[in-house]
Amino acid sequence: MDLSDPPLQSVLEGQPAFNPHYLSHQLLDRLQQPALLLTLRGEVQHANRAAHDLRQHTALLQRADGSLGLPAPAWTPLLARCDRLALAHAASGTHFESLRVEAGTESLQAVYGLLGAPVLDPQPLLLVLLYHPRSAPGIDPALLRAMFKLTPTEARIAVLLAEGLTLKEIAAAVQSQPDTVRKHLRCVFGKTGTGRQLDLVRLLLHLPRA
Template sequence: MRETIGVTSIHLFGFERQRDLFAWSDGFALAGAEPLERIRPLYRDDARLAWLRAFPAAKWLHCGVEFDCADGDRATGFELYPLEDGHQCVALCKLIEQNGLTIMLACSGGGEAGPLAPEHRELLGRLTPHLVRAVRLYARRFTLNADTLANRSRPPAMLVSALGDVLHSNEPAQRLLKATSLVRVRGRRIALAAPHHARLLEDIAVSEARLRNRASGARAAAARFRALRIVGASEGGPDAARAPDAAASLDPHDEAHAGPHSTHPSASQPEVLYAFYNVVTADDASASELRAFAALTFYHPRSAPPVDERVLASAFDLSPAECRIALLLAEGLTQKEIAARVGVQHDTVRKQLQSIFQKTATRRQPDLLRLLLNLPARGPGAAAEG
């Protein structure tokens, strides 16, 4: 296409309207001065966003035809990506706009480039339906690969910028927001109880500065897991939200050891929320474009998802009685307590547990508990069918 219509480069890039940021970029013959702009909070106040929201999909803007390419504010407004000096956009098309994702195709030429020839504009018009179809198929595949897998994750998870912007939150995180007031998202920004909110944002900002300056040990320090223990002030008293070791280092495996069914506080106990996070960044970002984010996972004892009995039954062919034994074990009951709860002999529970071990290929109770606490959860569609 680049050679046929005689342009310098072709740039395909994606813009996420939900988060107001350019999130993906690819193309042909792109200059070194045309990197992907990763996170620019100023986009929210950028006049270009009005065009992104209002311009119809599958329609081309052509230099000298639909918009003016002369120097001036109007021409600058259509430069949606950085260009090498002396280059300018000669044709731009919003291919699709669906589910908050906008994908655009831009053709650039030299500084003296005029409008494309009529036959080249006609060719782009004929190609547009095919480009739209190809991009829709790719976007669908990306959505399945990313969102579906992310939402299968059992722990509530969020990706947060140094400004507190929530760039991504999975489905369990959305449910968590409805279950507790210890974490909130207001205007797309995370809100934690003091002093944890300021500490989190400061940690991301400091890590970002050290990574940009290539400070010694910066990457290892950013990857280290931290833990925040947030206690409800109303139930735990005025000092309940303070955790002296809230930003202490945490071994990455510690989160798994505190399974979601290890404790279930009573209504009289203070509400507690645990946030585990480390700082991540794009490996291929230049120093000037580098942005750091906190990858958070949460554990809320009162709203932790239970072991899915149907997953247990279908995956391991457990009987209803065996599923019940497994679920009570995950709740923290001993074999004697299970026998009393179910109303059977202790020896019956022991025999059923041996059958569970055999079907799940585990040998000991700790191995079985680790398996139970790491089972996948059924998706919303499966839950609805049930």
């Protein structure tokens, strides 16, 4: 086949160049987990819907003007690791690392890895998966009431426990006393067939999500 043939050349020139980043966008948009594609300077090149939703709940994904971005200095450690990550990627292929991002009382976990080696790709991107309490699918209290015959208060306490709140925090949330919360939990243990908080949380985390 002669690639210099004028008609064939015109067809080839009319085809868009393959863009692996476009494929990455498509994959990210299918994820329920908040995910970002960043340049190595920290600019957001693409964010899926879950990341945009999470931005509404945490300042860790907001610039000063409220737009989606990675405010410094919280994200500076991640960007500082990019050179080392690129070397690891070039040496052994795909390589992911984890970093806890904190600012004030807020925190989230970021798992990130490089897409494309800088030697081969002049514009490599950083894939960042975000883990934040607000990004976890919620447990439906109505499901708990239907499955285990819990009262509305018992169901709410069970959900708050699964979300990681302490008994004192749960008591404040339901406007009750810690001793009263403990009594409700004993009822929940009996109805769900669990004997302690750890077993209850494990059960709840394996239920269908809202």
